[in-house]
Amino acid sequence: MFQSFEVTARPEQGPPRLAALRKVMADQGLAGFVVPKADAHQGEYVAPRDDRLAWLTGFTGSAGAAVVLAEAAGVFVDGRYRVQARQQLAAEFTPVDWPEVQPAAWIREHLPEGALGIDPWLHTLKQQRALEAGLKGSGVALSRVGNLVDRIWPDQPGPPMAPVxxxxxxxxxxxxxxxxxxxxxxxxxxxxxxxxxxxxxxxxxxxxxxxxxxxxxxxxxxxxxxxxxxxxxxxxxxxxxxxxxxxxxxxxxxxxxxxxxxxxxxxxxxxxxxxxxxxxxxxxxxxxxxxxxxxVLPKACKTDKELAGMRAAHERDAVAMCEFLAWLEETAPGDLTEIDVVTALEGFRRDTGALLDISFETISGSGPNGAIVHYRVSEESNRKLADGELLLIDSGGQYLDGTTDITRTLAIGAAPEAAQAAFTRVLQGMIAMSRARWPEGLSGRDLDALARMPLWMAGQDYGHGTGHGVGAYLCVHEGPQRLARTGMEKLREGMILSNEPGFYKEGAFGIRIENLMAVRKAAPLPEGTVKEMLDWETLTWVPIDRRLILAERLTAEERDWLNQYHATCRHMLRPRLGKRAAMWLDAATAEI
CATH class of the missing domain: 3.40.350.10 (Creatinase/prolidase N-terminal domain)
Structure with missing residues (x-):
């Protein structure tokens, strides 16, 4: 059964809640109040009790903050969520592009003086310092107060009490x-x-x-x-x-x-x-x-046992994905909706007998919904799959031995040539990152451009990082490692990261291809190397939709990589698949 754990608010609920917050602010003598997507533990994810940003504004993205003033309310969102924010926020809230616009700069523009309230449990020392530095010389001063949203949230859930x-x-x-x-x-x-x-x-x-x-x-x-x-x-x-x-x-x-x-x-x-x-x-x-x-760092560098568990979890998850993809090809479009896709995919994962939970709310975006980078289907947004559109599915599972995260973009019927061209460029970037070798000591920012170059050559890009760290039966987003312009941490043996370039055409389609990979010591080359090198071990083994690839645009090296990848998928998974899925796999992994 389709189920979402996100706190949601309809756009029309935002204005009265905003008015209630402003009344409490005035009673406290505050000119403003900051509502971050955070809890007292400062992890990336929050329990329903702590999702104050979503309750107040209706914006359900995993990152962001609202700054509420008497006459303005800015909601700061990064490139992943700008389309989503425009759809979810009422007119009383103004989406603000972050990090291009920093909160302190926006506050200085909209608030000449006064006390700005913050809940000190919801802001880190680094965030407080940055905000105070940005407000230095202005008439705005930070004021540590209790959480004002809690005072106006009448049915706020209780604290989570799950057993350890x-x-x-x-x-x-x-x-x-x-x-x-x-x-x-x-x-x-x-x-x-x-x-x-x-x-x-x-x-x-x-x-x-x-x-x-x-x-x-x-x-x-x-x-x-x-x-x-x-x-x-x-x-x-x-x-x-x-x-x-x-x-x-x-x-x-x-x-x-x-x-x-x-x-x-x-x-x-x-x-x-x-x-x-x-x-x-x-x-x-x-x-x-x-x-x-x-x-943080020892957690990111997986032990041999953790790596073995992640391999086993990914192979198990790949079997479920292939069973699902075979079913989808046979069934779609029909009367299938995005929610039907979510429900079916979770069902195939549960059929493994090992799934403990999905690792995040499944993204199932068809047509224009696929262009919303972190789209979460709801009963209101749910739409039917249609011929000639793309379907972007970003999903994962939590197993006792590992955490998975995989994105595949699929053609429903005949795909438009513009979508095929963009998909091919995204694939070329994903292959470039997968094939990378680099000297020890480099960080994610040093490699990020590899995945973007094919898109850049066509004047295209994507507004999110290329990859995030992944935990071992822990959080699907894990630091400190990143493949991104902001990825400062050195890549070390045992770190696991995603490789997920994409392209999004608002109102039309979204494309993303994602595998997980582990950093390992690279095998020496026959001609020798000057210093120790690192490369990637691929963990994800699920076919990439050949119908969306313009094969003539691939180089010989890219074609060889893809054919070898698909041959490994076939060798690894076919003995574990049912008859229908095995036949699908043979076709899906045919050489190009």
Whole structure:
């Protein structure tokens, strides 16, 4: 059954909610209030209780913020969400292109003076500093206040209370004790006596646990203090912990005691200014050392066991995808709708017997809906598939041994030549990234242009990064690694990233092709190399729609890569498919 966990608001609900917020602002003597897409744990995803931005504005994208003033209300969205924001926001809200326009610059233009309210649990130290720096010299000053949206949200959901489960050491590749000991040694090297951990996926990785507090992401809400002897003070609701034994070195406390524990720390205290809420920093009385969350980098560099699990999960997921694609080719368009596609695909994944959840709300965008980069079908937006259109399907699964994320763009009937030309350029960029070799020490920003070059040569581009990090049965978006102009982190062996160039023609179609890949040491070349090189191990093995490829535009190297990719798909998957899907696979992977 189709189900969405997103908080939604119809455009007509926005104006009265905006008016209610402005009344509370006036009562508090505030000239403005900032509503970010964030919670107290500062992960990328929020529980329904914390989706204040969606409730207030109707905008349901995964990133953004609203700045509400007495006479203006700007909603800041990046390139992934600009079409979506225009469709979801009432006229009283103004979409603002971020990061081209920074919030401080917009505030200075629209608010000459006054107090701007922020909830210190919903803003990191880095965000607060950037906002104050941008407002320096203006008549606007930040004011730490409680959350004003909570005061006007009468049916706000309660806090999530999903039970915590143990994640097997055999899949993690390292015990929690081993991780804590290694991180404690690193902390001692920095001179830190304790580290504050607020990110849900860091917490779950460190303790080898998983939860269900965030839809589609197996994480638990809580806070932790990791000490330099490897012990942990965990602040999490006791009701979540009844099914796990964390051992004597993990001391459990109610979350209400976190603030007092922060005040009592003797330090030095390691905090990550990019993820620790401002309220945490305000509570600490001891010496503070600023640095990275100690879990972030080791979590990103997967163990051999995690990589093996991700391979197994992707092969299993590929079988489900092929069964689905065979069914779709036989059935579409008929009377199929976008929601029918979502429901069917999840059904094929559940047929594996191993699916624990999907890894994010499935994107099923047909025709013009495919041009909305992070489109989420609803009962209102649902449309039928039609001949001559494209269908963009971005989806994934959460399995105990791994997390998957795959996008395929499909022709429904005969595709327009303009769509085929754009698809071929996107494919060429995806192949270029897949074939890349690079010297150790480069970062995602150094490689990002490889995937864009074929589109750039045609005067085209896409408004999102080329790739994001992916967790191992954790969040489908994981830092710090990225393939993007903003990807500053060095690519290291064991990191998993997506490779997903695209092209979007508003009002017509969207194209994206996505595989996941793992960074590995490159095999030496016969002629030798000057220094150590890295390359990619492909994890995703699902055919790419040949009907959308203008084969004559591919180079010999691109053609060879595609034919080899499809041959591997056929060899790996055919023995595990039913008769109908096996026949479909033979045709889908024929050489070009």
């Amino acid at each position: 489960r143990t994640h097997p050491d055999a899949l993690a590749g390292r015990s929690s004790a081993d991780k804590r000991a290694a991180l404690a040694e690193d902390m001692r090297g920095l001179g830190a006596g304790v580290a504050v951990i607020t990110l849900p996926d860091s917490l779950c990785w460190l303790l080898n646990i998983r939860g269900g507090d965030i839809p589609r992401n197996p994480v638990a809400h809580g806070f932790a203090l990791l000490f330099d002897d490897g012990t942990v003070d965990l602040f999490m609701a006791a009701g979540k912990l009844s099914e796990v034994d964390l051992g004597p070195e993990v001391r459990c406390h109610p979350p209400e005691g976190f603030a007092a524990a922060l005040e009592a720390l003797e330090g030095p205290v390691l905090i990550d200014p990019e993820s620790v809420p401002l309220a945490v920093v305000d509570a600490i009385r001891a010496e503070v050392i600023e640095g990275r969350d100690p879990c």
